[in-house]
Amino acid sequence: MLDTFIQGLFAVFQWQTFLVMLLGIFLGFWVGLLPGLGGTTTLALMLPFIYKMSPVEAFAFLLGMHSVVSTTGDITSVLFGIPGEGTTAATILDGHAMAKKGEAGRALGAALMSSLIGALIGAFALALSIPIVRPLVLTFGAPELFMLAVVGVAFISSLSGEGGRALLRGILAGLLGLLFALVGQDPQAGVQRFTFGQLYLWNGLDLVPVLVGLFAIPEIVDLAVRGTSIAGELPQENLSKGVWTGVKDTFVHLGLTVRCSLVGTFIGIMPGLGGGVAQWIAYGHAVQSARDSEERTGFGRGDVRGVLGPGAANNSKEGGSLIPTIAFGVPGSSSMAILLGAFFLQGISPGPDMLDKHLVLTFSMVWTMVVANIITVAVSLFFLNYLAKLTLIRGPVLIPFVLFFSFIGAYTSNNHLGDLAVLLAFGFFGYLMIRCGWPRAPLVLGFVLGRIAENNFYISTIRYGSAWVGRPLVLMLISLTVIVLFFPLIRSKWQESTKGETQ
Amino acid sequence: MQKFRISFFFLLVLVASVPSHAASVFEGKTITVIVGYKPGGGYDRYARLIAKHLPKYIPGKPGVIVQNMPGASSVIAANHLFSVAKPDGLTFGTFNNATVVAQLIKVEGVRFDLAKFSWLGSAASDAVILTVRSDVPYRSAGDLRKAKQFVIGTTGPGSSTHDFPALLKEFAGFDFKLVPGYSSSADVMLAVERKEVDGRAGSFDSIKPFIDRGLVRPILRNRTTAPGIEKLPVDEDLATSQNGKIVMAVNAVPTQIYRPFVAPPATPKDVMKILRDAFANALKDKELLAEAEKGKMTIDYTSPEDALKVVAEVLSQSPDIVQELTKHIKFGD
Numbered sequence: 116m117l118d119t120f121i122q123g124l125f126a127v128f129q130w131q132t133f134l135v136m137l138l139g140i141f142l143g144f145w146v147g148l149l150p151g152l153g154g155t156t157t158l159a160l161m162l163p164f165i166y167k168m169s170p171v172e173a174f175a176f177l178l179g180m181h182s183v184v185s186t187t188g189d190i191t192s193v194l195f196g197i198p199g200e201g202t203t204a205a206t207i208l209d210g211h212a213m214a215k216k217g218e219a220g221r222a223l224g225a226a227l228m229s230s231l232i233g234a235l236i237g238a239f240a241l242a243l244s245i246p247i248v249r250p251l252v253l254t255f256g257a258p259e260l261f262m263l264a265v266v267g268v269a270f271i272s273s274l275s276g277e278g279g280r281a282l283l284r285g286i287l288a289g290l291l292g293l294l295f296a297l298v299g300q301d302p303q304a305g306v307q308r309f310t311f312g313q314l315y316l317w318n319g320l321d322l323v324p325v326l327v328g329l330f331a332i333p334e335i336v337d338l339a340v341r342g343t344s345i346a347g348e349l350p351q352e353n354l355s356k357g358v359w360t361g362v363k364d365t366f367v368h369l370g371l372t373v374r375c376s377l378v379g380t381f382i383g384i385m386p387g388l389g390g391g392v393a394q395w396i397a398y399g400h401a402v403q404s405a406r407d408s409e410e411r412t413g414f415g416r417g418d419v420r421g422v423l424g425p426g427a428a429n430n431s432k433e434g435g436s437l438i439p440t441i442a443f444g445v446p447g448s449s450s451m452a453i454l455l456g457a458f459f460l461q462g463i464s465p466g467p468d469m470l471d472k473h474l475v476l477t478f479s480m481v482w483t484m485v486v487a488n489i490i491t492v493a494v495s496l497f498f499l500n501y502l503a504k505l506t507l508i509r510g511p512v513l514i515p516f517v518l519f520f521s522f523i524g525a526y527t528s529n530n531h532l533g534d535l536a537v538l539l540a541f542g543f544f545g546y547l548m549i550r551c552g553w554p555r556a557p558l559v560l561g562f563v564l565g566r567i568a569e570n571n572f573y574i575s576t577i578r579y580g581s582a583w584v585g586r587p588l589v590l591m592l593i594s595l596t597v598i599v600l601f602f603p604l605i606r607s608k609w610q611e612s613t614k615g616e617t618q
Numbered sequence: 619m620q621k622f623r624i625s626f627f628f629l630l631v632l633v634a635s636v637p638s639h640a641a642s643v644f645e646g647k648t649i650t651v652i653v654g655y656k657p658g659g660g661y662d663r664y665a666r667l668i669a670k671h672l673p674k675y676i677p678g679k680p681g682v683i684v685q686n687m688p689g690a691s692s693v694i695a696a697n698h699l700f701s702v703a704k705p706d707g708l709t710f711g712t713f714n715n716a717t718v719v720a721q722l723i724k725v726e727g728v729r730f731d732l733a734k735f736s737w738l739g740s741a742a743s744d745a746v747i748l749t750v751r752s753d754v755p756y757r758s759a760g761d762l763r764k765a766k767q768f769v770i771g772t773t774g775p776g777s778s779t780h781d782f783p784a785l786l787k788e789f790a791g792f793d794f795k796l797v798p799g800y801s802s803s804a805d806v807m808l809a810v811e812r813k814e815v816d817g818r819a820g821s822f823d824s825i826k827p828f829i830d831r832g833l834v835r836p837i838l839r840n841r842t843t844a845p846g847i848e849k850l851p852v853d854e855d856l857a858t859s860q861n862g863k864i865v866m867a868v869n870a871v872p873t874q875i876y877r878p879f880v881a882p883p884a885t886p887k888d889v890m891k892i893l894r895d896a897f898a899n900a901l902k903d904k905e906l907l908a909e910a911e912k913g914k915m916t917i918d919y920t921s922p923e924d925a926l927k928v929v930a931e932v933l934s935q936s937p938d939i940v941q942e943l944t945k946h947i948k949f950g951d
Contacts (some may be wrong), residue, residue, distance in 0.1 A: 155658070156656070156658075158658065159662065160657055162658070162666075163670065166912065252808070253812045256812055257809070257814060300776070300950050301774075302773065302774035302798055302799045302800075303775075303798050303799055304775060304948070305950050307726075312726065314689055314690035314693055315689055315690070315694070317689065317690035317691065317693075317727075318688075318689060318690070318691075386804075386805060386808060387801055439808070443807075443808055443811065444804065444827065444828075445804045445805060445807060446804055452802070452804070453657075453658040455804070456663065456913075459827075460913045461912075464827045464830070464831065466827075466831055467831075529656075529688050529689055530688075531688075533689075566801070567801075569799075570800070570801060573798075573799045574771075574798075574800065574809075577797045577798075578797050578814060578815070
C-alpha cells in the first residue's frame with residue numbers, strides 16, 4: 116500500500132498532469148474569490164473538457180480546481196463580508212469583524228493556514244480511512260443521520276452568544292431557519308409548502324441567495340452608513356504585518372484547528388449532510404473552546420479562533436466527501452455528484468474497485484488536494500499584503516463592485532429573477548436581525564439542516580417504527596446532543612464554583 | 619409565352635431563395651439551448667453534447683450555447699419555451715419528459731401545451747426498472763408478489779423511483795412498503811447497500827453500474843426496453859385491472875421520449891426542417907456517439923412525428939383515467 120501511495124504522488128508530478136492541475140488551481144482560485152460563482156457549477160462546466168484526458172489528469176484538473184475554492188472563498192469572506200462560496204460563510208462572522216478592526220492581514224493569514232491544515236487532514240483522512248470507510252458509512256443509517264442533524268442543531272446554543280436572552284433568540288432564529296427550509300415540494304407526499312403559487316419556490320430557497328443576502332447586504336449597508344473604508348479609521352500598522360501573526364495563530368491553537376478539521380472530515384464523509392454544515396459546527400465548537408463567558412462574547416467581534424475553525428473545516432470536508440463518492444458511488448454533496456459524472460465519463464465505476472484496482476488513481480487524488488492547496492496557500496501568502504490593502508479603499512468606491520458581485524453571485528443560482536428577490540428579502544431581514552441583536556448563525560444552521568433532519572426522521576420512522584431510538588449509535592448521539600446543548604451552562608457553573616473556591 | 623417565362627423565372631428565383639433565406643437565418647448567429655435543470659445533471663449533459671456537435675449540420679455554422687433555467691422540475695423552462703422565447707429558430711430547449719403528465723393532470727403553474735411545440739425529437743428513451751438487492755431471496759416477479767411489506771426506498775412522489783413501485787403496489791398486487799425522502803437516487807442505492815431498504819426502482823441507465831457490480835438484480839421493467847433487460851416482465855402485463863394497465867401505460871409512455879428537444883410553437887417550417895435534420899444527423903455523428911458511449915449516455919433517436927404521437931397518446935386519456943392517475947402520481951423531481 117505504501118508504494119501505491121508514493122506512486123500516486125509521482126503520478127501528480129508528471130508534467131502534463133501537473134500542468135492541468137495548475138490550470139485547475141488557477142480557475143479554482145478565481146471561482147472561490149468571486150462570490151456566488153460556485154465550485155459546483157464550475158465543475159459541471161468543466162466536465163466537457165476532460166473527455167480527452169487520462170483519469171489521473173482529469174481528476175488533477177477537477178480536484179485541483181475544486182479543492183482550492185474553499186481556500187480562496189475564505190479570502191472574500193474575510194475582506195468583504197460576502198461569502199465567496201456557500202461553504203465559507205461562517206468565516207465572515209469573525210474574519211470580517213477582524214478586517215473591520217484593521218486586522219485583515221491576520222485574519223487572512225489565519226484563514227489560509229487553517230485551510231491548508233484542514234485540506235491536509237482531509238486528504239490524509241481519505242488515504243487512511245480506505246480500509247475502514249465501507250463499514251463506517253454503512254453503519255450510519257437514516258436514524259443516525261437524523262441524530263447528527265440534531266447534534267448540529269444543538270450547536271445553536273453555542274452560536275447564539277452569551278446570556279439567556281441571546282440563547283432564546285438563537286433558538287428562535289434556529290427554528291425560523293428550520294421553517295425556511297420547509298419551503299418547496301415536500302419529499303414525502305409531493306405537496307407544495309409555502310410556495311404561494313410561485314414556480315420558483317418549488318425546489319425551496321437556494322442557499323447562495325439566502326447567505327449572500329443575510330451577510331453581504333447588511334455589511335454593504337453598514338459600510339455605506341459608516342462612509343469609511345472597511346478597515347475604518349483605525350491605525351493601519353497591523354494590516355499587512357498581521358499575516359504572519361495569523362499564520363502563527365493557527366499553530367498556537369493547533370488543537371482547535373485539528374479538531375475542527377476532523378469535524379469537517381467526518382461531516383464530509385456522511386453522505387447527505389452536505390457542504391454547508393461543517394463550517395457552522397466547527398464555528399460552534401470554536402466558540403465552545405472559549406475559556407469563560409468574557410471570551411465568548413469576543414466571538415463575532417474578531418476572535419481569530421472564529422476564523423480558524425470554519426477555515427479548517429470547510430477544506431477538510433473536501434477530502435471527507437470524496438470518501439463516500441469513491442467508495443460507494445454515492446456523492447457526499449452536490450459537487451461530488453458532478454465529480455461522479457466525471458468518473459463515468461472516464462469509464463470508471465466508483466465502488467470497491469477504487470480501493471484496489473484503481474488505488475493509484477485514488478491516491479493521486481489525495482495528493483492533488485494536498486499539492487493544490489500548498490501551492491494556493493503559498494501563492495496567496497505573497498499577495499495577501501495587497502489583498503489586505505483592499506480594506507483601505509473608501510466605502511463609496513468599493514460598494515458598487517461588492518454590490519455588483521453580490522447580485523451576480525446570487526443570480527447564478529437559478530438564472531432567475533427570483534434569486535434577486537430572495538437576496539433582497541433576506542438582505543433586509545439580515546439587516547433587521549443585526550439591528551435588533553439577533554444572531555444570524557443559528558438561522559443559517561437551521562436552514563441548512565432542516566431538510567436533512569426532516570427527511571431522515573421520516574425515513575427512520577416509516578422504516579423502523581419507533582425502534583430506531585434504541586439503536587446504540589443513536590443513543591450515543593442523543594447523549595452527545597445533551598452535552599452540546601448544556602455545555603455552556605455546565606461550564607459556567609463549574610467556573611463559578613472554582614472561582615468561588617479561589618476567592 | 620413571354621409572360622409565362624418571366625413569371626416562371628420569378629417563381630424559380632423565389633423558390634431558390636427560400637432555402638438560402640433559411641440558411642442565412644443561422645449565419646453568424648448563436649443558437650441558445652435552454653435546459654430545465656442545473657449544470658451537471660442528465661438533461662444538461664445531453665444538451666451540451668448535442669450543442670457541441672450540432673453546428674456541423676446547420677448551414678451557416680452558428681454557435682450553439684447552453685443556458686440553464688432550472689426550477690419547478692423544468693416547468694419554468696417549458697413555460698419559457700412556450701410563451702417567451704422567440705420562434706425564430708434561434709432558441710430550442712429540453713426539459714423533463716414527465717411534463718406531459720404534468721399537463722395531463724393539470725399541475726398548477728403549467729402554462730404550456732406540449733402538442734403545440736415545434737418538436738425536434740428525443741435523443742434517448744429510458745427504461746425504468748425495479749431492482750432488489752442481490753442477497754434477497756426473490757428472484758422473479760412472481761416470487762416478489764409473495765413478499766410481505768417489502769421495503770423500497772424512493773426519492774419522493776413525482777420521480778420514477780417512487781411512481782413505478784407505487785403503481786405496482788396499487789394495481790398489480792405487490793405488497794411494498796415505500797420509504798420516501800431520500801435526497802437522491804444515489805442515496806437510495808446506499809440505503810440498499812446498507813440494508814436499510816431492500817429494493818430500488820428507477821432509470822436503467824443510472825442503475826446499470828450497480829447491476830454490473832452485483833449489488834442489485836433487476837426484476838421488472840416498464841414497456842420501454844433496453845439491451846440486456848428485454849426479457850424482464852413488463853409491469854403492465856401484471857396489472858390486475860384494465861384501468862391499472864392504462865394508468866401504468868400512461869405513466870410509462872413518456873419515457874420513450876426521455877430527452878425531448880423542442881422549439882417554440884410557430885417556429886417557421888423551413889427553419890424547423892433545418893433544425894430537425896441537423897438534430898437527427900447530429901445524433902448519428904460518429905464523434906457524438908463515441909463521446910456518448912464514453913459518458914454512458916444512451917442515444918436512441920425518436921423523430922418529431924413519433925414524439926408528437928406519444929404526446930397525443932398521453933393527452934387523449936379519458937377523465938376517469940386522469941382522475942385515477944391524479945390519485946397516484948404527483949409531478950415533481
